Amino acid sequence: MTRFVKNPKEVASGLLIVFLAAFFAWQAMGLPMGRAIRMGPGYFPMILAGLLGLLGLIVLLTGLTLHPVKEENEAQKIGFRRWPWVPLGLVTLAVVVFGLGIRPLGLGPSMGLAVFLSTLASRRFKLTTALASSFIMVAFSWAVFIKGLGLPLPMLGPWLGGY
Amino acid sequence: MEIFDNLALGFSVAITFQNIFYCFIGVLLGTLIGVLPGLGPVPTIAMLLPITFGLPPVSALIMLSGIYYGAQYGGSTTAILINLPGESSSVVTAIDGYQMARQGRAGAALATAAIGSFFAGSVATFLLAVFAPPLADLALKFGPPEYFALMVLGLVASVALASGSVVKALAMVVLGILLGLSGQDVYTGTPRFTFDMLELADGIEFVALAMGVFGIGEIVRNLEDEHTRTVMVQKVKGLLLSKDDIKRIIGPILRGTFLGSFLGILPGGGAILSSFAAYSIEKKISRHPEKFGKGAIEGVAGPEAANNAGAQTSFIPMLTLGIPSNPVMALMIGALIIQGIVPGPNVVNEQPSLFWGIIASMWIGNLMLVVLNLPLIGIWVRLLTVPYHILFPLIVGFCCIGVYSVNNNAIDVFTMAVFGVVGYVLVKLDCEPAPLLLGFIIGPMLEEYLRRAMLISRGDPTVFFTRPISATMLGLAILALVVVLLPSVRKKREEAFQE
Numbered sequence: 216m217t218r219f220v221k222n223p224k225e226v227a228s229g230l231l232i233v234f235l236a237a238f239f240a241w242q243a244m245g246l247p248m249g250r251a252i253r254m255g256p257g258y259f260p261m262i263l264a265g266l267l268g269l270l271g272l273i274v275l276l277t278g279l280t281l282h283p284v285k286e287e288n289e290a291q292k293i294g295f296r297r298w299p300w301v302p303l304g305l306v307t308l309a310v311v312v313f314g315l316g317i318r319p320l321g322l323g324p325s326m327g328l329a330v331f332l333s334t335l336a337s338r339r340f341k342l343t344t345a346l347a348s349s350f351i352m353v354a355f356s357w358a359v360f361i362k363g364l365g366l367p368l369p370m371l372g373p374w375l376g377g378y
Numbered sequence: 379m380e381i382f383d384n385l386a387l388g389f390s391v392a393i394t395f396q397n398i399f400y401c402f403i404g405v406l407l408g409t410l411i412g413v414l415p416g417l418g419p420v421p422t423i424a425m426l427l428p429i430t431f432g433l434p435p436v437s438a439l440i441m442l443s444g445i446y447y448g449a450q451y452g453g454s455t456t457a458i459l460i461n462l463p464g465e466s467s468s469v470v471t472a473i474d475g476y477q478m479a480r481q482g483r484a485g486a487a488l489a490t491a492a493i494g495s496f497f498a499g500s501v502a503t504f505l506l507a508v509f510a511p512p513l514a515d516l517a518l519k520f521g522p523p524e525y526f527a528l529m530v531l532g533l534v535a536s537v538a539l540a541s542g543s544v545v546k547a548l549a550m551v552v553l554g555i556l557l558g559l560s561g562q563d564v565y566t567g568t569p570r571f572t573f574d575m576l577e578l579a580d581g582i583e584f585v586a587l588a589m590g591v592f593g594i595g596e597i598v599r600n601l602e603d604e605h606t607r608t609v610m611v612q613k614v615k616g617l618l619l620s621k622d623d624i625k626r627i628i629g630p631i632l633r634g635t636f637l638g639s640f641l642g643i644l645p646g647g648g649a650i651l652s653s654f655a656a657y658s659i660e661k662k663i664s665r666h667p668e669k670f671g672k673g674a675i676e677g678v679a680g681p682e683a684a685n686n687a688g689a690q691t692s693f694i695p696m697l698t699l700g701i702p703s704n705p706v707m708a709l710m711i712g713a714l715i716i717q718g719i720v721p722g723p724n725v726v727n728e729q730p731s732l733f734w735g736i737i738a739s740m741w742i743g744n745l746m747l748v749v750l751n752l753p754l755i756g757i758w759v760r761l762l763t764v765p766y767h768i769l770f771p772l773i774v775g776f777c778c779i780g781v782y783s784v785n786n787n788a789i790d791v792f793t794m795a796v797f798g799v800v801g802y803v804l805v806k807l808d809c810e811p812a813p814l815l816l817g818f819i820i821g822p823m824l825e826e827y828l829r830r831a832m833l834i835s836r837g838d839p840t841v842f843f844t845r846p847i848s849a850t851m852l853g854l855a856i857l858a859l860v861v862v863l864l865p866s867v868r869k870k871r872e873e874a875f876q877e
Contacts, residue, residue, distance in 0.1 A: 368786075
């Protein structure tokens with residue numbers, strides 16, 4: 216199988232795009248199509264999904280070859296193993312934690328948690344700087360967003376005795 | 379002279395204490411964040427967008443424009459001082475600018491960049507004032523088919539002029555349009571792509587998408603190779619240019635301004651293209667081409683003038699047609715929409731104080747850049763040395779609260795998290811996320827015009843090719859695609875972007 220892959224990046228992009236096109240087409244199928252003169256909500260998305268699928272196929276095909284590949288180009292490899300999985304996970308987790316915590320915990324704790332979790336993503340993590348960063352950001356967001364811009368947000372949420 | 383009346387109106391709006399203040403804050407914040415390593419104009423604007431929501435539309439747009447050129451200027455500063463261009467259009471500045479800095483002429487390079495940018499910005503602003511109203515008048519005569527064709531042309535051109543694979547970029551545009559269509563359908567109220575979640579009924583929040591892709595995704599990408607970057611910044615001195623320097627930069631600045639003003643109007647990488655073009659022109663006509671790459675002041679002056687002129691004239695299609703030519707303009711259009719203003723040719727006539735106020739403030743903002751940046755350069759230099767591992771958690775925090783504050787809704791925060799991952803994956807697969815953002819912004823308008831056009835034509839799709847203006851525009855779009863996809867051109871294009 217892999218011997219027909221000329222450019223793994225193109226193949227992966229192509230597959231991803233085709234998958235997304237299929238997904239959008241499947242979603243659009245449940246929508247009323249209407250006719251060209253009075254297009255329903257599903258008409259344009261369906262056209263676009265078809266177009267997207269076509270483009271994805273082109274990308275996929277350009278990455279394939281009939282001749283077995285001898286040497287691989289370094290720039291065309293995806294290099295999954297070298298992806299920064301830990302930072303990616305931690306930064307995403309930080310954002311999600313903020314979203315989950317903002318209502319029940321309030322701005323202070325969720326901001327502190329989000330910043331602290333992000334600092335863990337760096338290889339040069341140091342506890343003191345991490346705590347300092349979290350504290351600075353909590354203070355800063357309080358000053359700018361609650362005091363300055365008057366966002367209707369408590370520093371401490373209902374779970375922590377706030378309102 | 380109508381234009382002077384209009385400019386007078388503009389200045390009367392821009393020179394109020396409030397608007398000068400927001401312009402100042404915008405330029406200051408823009409520069410401040412722009413000089414931080416790893417942050418170009420797009421994430422800077424995306425991050426600061428929520429702050430402007432509470433302001434009246436004019437002030438918000440004035441502040442955002444200020445942020446834009448502040449960030450752009452900040453990018454040049456990092457390019458010159460530490461060879462780290464904050465964005466692609468200052469890549470060229472880094473070539474000779476950094477060499478000048480290493481020879482102890484950092485001050486001269488920065489001053490050249492500032493003067494070039496200011497001159498180019500002033501000229502381009504004037505061009506904007508002259509050409510925008512007639513263009514808007516012309517656009518007012520457009521019907522839905524013409525609009526549809528124009529948007530298609532804009533999208534295709536931005537893809538054709540950008541670097542990287544054209545097919546992938548087109549796919550990103552289409553994906554962006556699909557994402558942009560999410561939420562309730564305007565005509566029937568049917569929810570689309572909302573997965574039965576009530577929170578998504580208004581569609582995917584544009585700020586969340588922009589911040590996710592360009593903010594969070596970018597952070598992960600920077601964490602990828604977290605090498606210990608030892609930043610060596612020399613003390614900046616000698617901001618004054620010698621007579622000889624001034625003589626040498628006049629020509630490049632004039633040529634750069636001209637080139638940038640023209641290329642900036644084109645969709646796609648106007649600013650990038652113009653700075654590259656300006657550099658190669660200067661190198662070609664120079665009597666000492668061997669000095670380029672070794673600290674030639676002309677190599678800083680030309681591209682800096684060009685990219686600033688391009689940045690300014692890229693406002694023309696945005697303000698007159700409502701069509702973004704690059705991601706920054708897409709963010710601006712998003713800001714307009716959030717402010718309740720429908721972008722398009724009507725802005726000039728229905729909101730003259732907004733339109734002319736923004737134009738006048740551009741000039742003031744450019745002046746502020748010079749006044750503010752040269753004396754404060756010491757502070758910016760110190761900011762440059764802030765290590766990334768300290769910086770990025772703060773950016774994450776700022777993005778979180780910023781995106782939450784848009785609607786006070788946690789769903790936007792989760793959306794941002796999703797698009798952070800999406801943005802990272804796309805970049806890793808060499809799919810440029812910028813066209814996705816353009817498609818996302820244009821998507822709803824595109825569908826609207828398509829539907830209206832089909833209604834007028836009674837369902838006959840040939841309407842796009844029987845009306846001359848729309849036929850011409852679609853023809854140009856097809857031509858652009860064919861040309862870019864031709865194998866011979868494709869090779870040359872790749873070479874051009876390699877340089």
